[in-house]
Amino acid sequence: MRDQTSEKGSLCEINTKRTKREKTNKCAFYKHKGNFEWQGIKNEPYKTKGNEWVNIIRRVLIGTHGESVKFHVRYFEIFPEGNSSFEKHKHEHVVICVKGEGIVRTGRSERQMGFMDTVYISPNIPHKFLNPFKEPFGFICIVNAKRDRPKLLKK
Amino acid sequence: MRDQTSEKGSLCEINTKRTKREKTNKCAFYKHKGNFEWQGIKNEPYKTKGNEWVNIIRRVLIGTHGESVKFHVRYFEIFPEGNSSFEKHKHEHVVICVKGEGIVRTGRSERQMGFMDTVYISPNIPHKFLNPFKEPFGFICIVNAKRDRPKLLKK
Numbered sequence: 001m002r003d004q005t006s007e008k009g010s011l012c013e014i015n016t017k018r019t020k021r022e023k024t025n026k027c028a029f030y031k032h033k034g035n036f037e038w039q040g041i042k043n044e045p046y047k048t049k050g051n052e053w054v055n056i057i058r059r060v061l062i063g064t065h066g067e068s069v070k071f072h073v074r075y076f077e078i079f080p081e082g083n084s085s086f087e088k089h090k091h092e093h094v095v096i097c098v099k100g101e102g103i104v105r106t107g108r109s110e111r112q113m114g115f116m117d118t119v120y121i122s123p124n125i126p127h128k129f130l131n132p133f134k135e136p137f138g139f140i141c142i143v144n145a146k147r148d149r150p151k152l153l154k155k
Numbered sequence: 156m157r158d159q160t161s162e163k164g165s166l167c168e169i170n171t172k173r174t175k176r177e178k179t180n181k182c183a184f185y186k187h188k189g190n191f192e193w194q195g196i197k198n199e200p201y202k203t204k205g206n207e208w209v210n211i212i213r214r215v216l217i218g219t220h221g222e223s224v225k226f227h228v229r230y231f232e233i234f235p236e237g238n239s240s241f242e243k244h245k246h247e248h249v250v251i252c253v254k255g256e257g258i259v260r261t262g263r264s265e266r267q268m269g270f271m272d273t274v275y276i277s278p279n280i281p282h283k284f285l286n287p288f289k290e291p292f293g294f295i296c297i298v299n300a301k302r303d304r305p306k307l308l309k310k
Contacts, residue, residue: 025277025278027262027274027277028275029266029272029273029275030273030274030275031272032269032270032272032273036271038271038273061249061273062249062275067275067277068277069226069247069249069275069297069299070225070226070299070300071224071225071226071297073249073251073297092224094216094217096216096228096295098253098271104184107182111184115187116187116191116193117184117185117186117187118185118187118217118228119183119184120182120184120185120217120220120222120224121182122180122182122222122223123180123223125182140251140295142226142297144226145225
C-alpha cells in the first residue's frame with residue numbers, strides 16, 4: 001500500500017486529521033451555513049506543511065466520515081494572492097469553480113475559471129491553482145479515494 | 156460484470172449514448188455558458204425510458220469522455236413539479252445543490268435543499284428527489300464509475 005493514501009492521507013492536501021464525528025457509513029446532510037461553510041464540516045489548512053503554497057483553506061465534505069464511496073469531495077478556497085503547490089501525480093482532479101474567479105495552470109496552459117467552469121486534470125499533468133484576483137476563489141475538488149502522493153515541481 | 160454498469164450504462168440514469176467527442180484521457184476544460192450549460196456537454200434525458208420520473212434533464216460533465224477517474228460527475232435539473240424515480244441501489248450518491256431548491260427523500264426522512272447543501276446517500280437507502288417549487292432545482296451528483304442497477308420502488 002506504499003504510495004496509496006486512501007482516506008488517510010493526502011496529497012494534494014497532506015492533512016490526515018480526522019474529525020470526532022462518528023465514522024459510520026450512513027446518510028448525512030451537510031447544511032450550507034452560508035459563505036461556503038457547512039454544518040459538521042471543519043476548516044483545515046490545505047496541507048499541514050510545506051511553504052510552496054499560500055493562503056488556502058480546505059473543507060472535506062465527503063471522504064472522512066466513514067463513507068464507502070470511491071471518491072472524496074473537498075472544498076478549497078484560495079485567498080487573493082494565494083496559490084496551490086505546482087505538482088503532478090497519477091491521480092486525476094475534477095474541479096468545479098463555485099466562488100469568485102481563479103486561474104488553473106495545466107502544463108503550459110492557463111485558463112481563467114469562473115462560476116461552474118469545470119476542469120478535468122488527467123494523470124501526471126503538472127498543475128497549479130492561483131488566485132491573482134481580489135476576491136476569494138472557491139472550488140469543489142473531487143479525487144479518487146485511493147490516490148498517490150504528489151510530486152512537487154519547480155516552476 | 157453482471158450488475159456493473161461502469162461508464163456504460165446507467166441506473167439512476169439509463170442513458171448509454173456516447174457523444175462524438177473523442178474519447179481520450181486528456182485534460183479538458185468545460186466552460187460554463189451560463190444557466191448550467193457547458194461547452195461540449197450535451198443535454199440528455201434523465202433516463203431513456205420509464206414513466207416513474209418526470210421533467211428532468213441531465214448533463215454528464217465527467218465520465219463519458221475517456222476519463223480514468225473512479226467516479227462520474229453529472230448535473231441534473233428537475234423542473235417544477237418534477238421528480239426522480241423512487242429507488243435504491245448499492246452505490247452511493249453525493250449531491251450538491253447548485254440551483255434553486257428541492258427536496259431529498261431518504262427513507263422516511265425529507266430535507267429541503269438549497270444552494271450548496273450537500274447530501275450523502277449511503278448504500279441501499281431508498282431515495283427520491285422532488286421539486287415542488289416554482290424554479291428549477293439543479294444539482295451536481297457524483298457516483299462511483301462502476302455501480303449497480305437501481306431497483307425501482309413503489310411509493
